[in-house]
Amino acid sequence: MKIGELAAATTTKVETVRYYEKIGLLSPPARTSSNYRAYGNDHLARLSFIRRARDLGFTLEAVRELLTLSDDKAQSCEAVDGIARVHLTEIDRKVADLTALRTELDRVLGSCRHGTIASCKIIETLAPRKGL
């Protein structure tokens, strides 16, 4: 399959596929006589994995780690679990922060409707907390 087809099949930009190859996330495929990249199903699977992990918010470095781990079938699952778990904790913190910010914005909007410009406490909402 040509690069355009691979890209379309994974909703990736052609340039991004070449970029992944350049940084070593995707192995260089065979070339046709006219020097076009020729991909197989293994490439398709790997790129799908990369895109999906990226979608889930993993950095390229984390993806690289996950790929290395998944290549070594005999290894234990714990490292994979660890990477995902750290990521999950981060997400939980972000949701909590966003919810606090949302409440404050909502309050600002509410006071607006009553014709008064309440002093906006946005800065205080995300002010440093002791637990951090």
Add this chain to the structure above:
Amino acid sequence: MKIGELAAATTTKVETVRYYEKIGLLSPPARTSSNYRAYGNDHLARLSFIRRARDLGFTLEAVRELLTLSDDKAQSCEAVDGIARVHLTEIDRKVADLTALRTELDRVLGSCRHGTIASCKIIETLAPRKGL
């Protein structure tokens, strides 16, 4: 307080603080006789806010707008309302996205049987699926 102290208090790099000043997010502080930047508590609060907001995925431009909300006390109610409303929508979208992501990651983690990679459900989940 000196730039290093401010940076440490907000887990920011010194260079980043200077960068925020350069792009106008942080007002230029007073200088000591030896030309060192001298910050007060208002800078600390503002920088804390910027860092948290950035962490939550707001662009610097969005942060800039949020800050004008809390800065400009004389602003018209409509302007405040407009800016707040846009960001409220954005926050709701982010919370929804993160929650979906969380659910998925949680499901993936729950399936981890701590066996070997060969049977790792996390890797399997990220692998390409027919329905995609």
Add this chain to the structure above:
DNA sequence: GCTTGACCCTGTAGTTGCTACAGGGTGTAG
């Protein structure tokens, strides 16, 4: 009083994760 080391200054170049050209070659449909 002088050196050592941790800090500060400005300015510029590199990073991440792409994305967008520029300037060219290839392949097929009309």
Add this chain to the structure above:
DNA sequence: CTACACCCTGTAGCAACTACAGGGTCAAGC
């Protein structure tokens, strides 16, 4: 046979930092 969509390499740009290089400042210790 020429138009057009696709492919190639290479470089430059984007946001938002981050890391030097090359220099100045200051408190502590000998």
